Amino acid sequence: AAHQRRRRGLDPIAPDPKLGYAENFFHMCFGEVPAKEVVHCFEISLTLYAEHSFNASTFTARVITSTLSDLYSAVTGAIGALKGPLHGGANEAVMDMLDEVRDPADAARWLDQALAEKRKIMGFGHRVYK
Known part of the structure; x- marks a missing residue:
């Protein structure tokens, strides 16, 4: 989210402890939380990616969490793997x-x-x- 904002010349937004993960992602990227239906669809999408067999992004997240790193680092790493054209293209x-x-x-x-x-x-x- 911080990278997305910096790319657009904006300052990063800190996470809001009152928001869930998906809501925080939108808040930190765009400065607002969309409708509940949009957040719910995004959460479903994240779950589907995480549970779609043992693919590159799932493997990446599991390796990162096995080092006892935080959830944000694991998700960031998984998204990085997903960005590749052979996985999330x-x-x-x-x-x-x-x-x-x-x-x-x-x-x-x-x-x-x-x-x-x-x-x-x-x-x-x-x-x-x-």
Whole structure:
């Protein structure tokens, strides 16, 4: 969160002890906590990443916690592993695709064109399960 703020030329925000982990992440990144539904979805996403077999980010977090380091360091390390194109790259591709679509009103037209061009629709399926 601090890195994200520094990249945008902003000062880091300290964690708020009254907030949970996901709420603090949003607070520390953006200076505000989003709607409960957004926080809940983010928490589910973190849980899914943590429990999605024994992948690179899970391994990284487990190694860091095995040294008795703090939770923040373990999550930071896991996110660092997830950033790699061989692990979390598909997530970035989904975000790129959503940026390309831009407006939900254009989604059907975009999808029809992508299917006509036989483009891969990111975010459906997983290479491990193919």
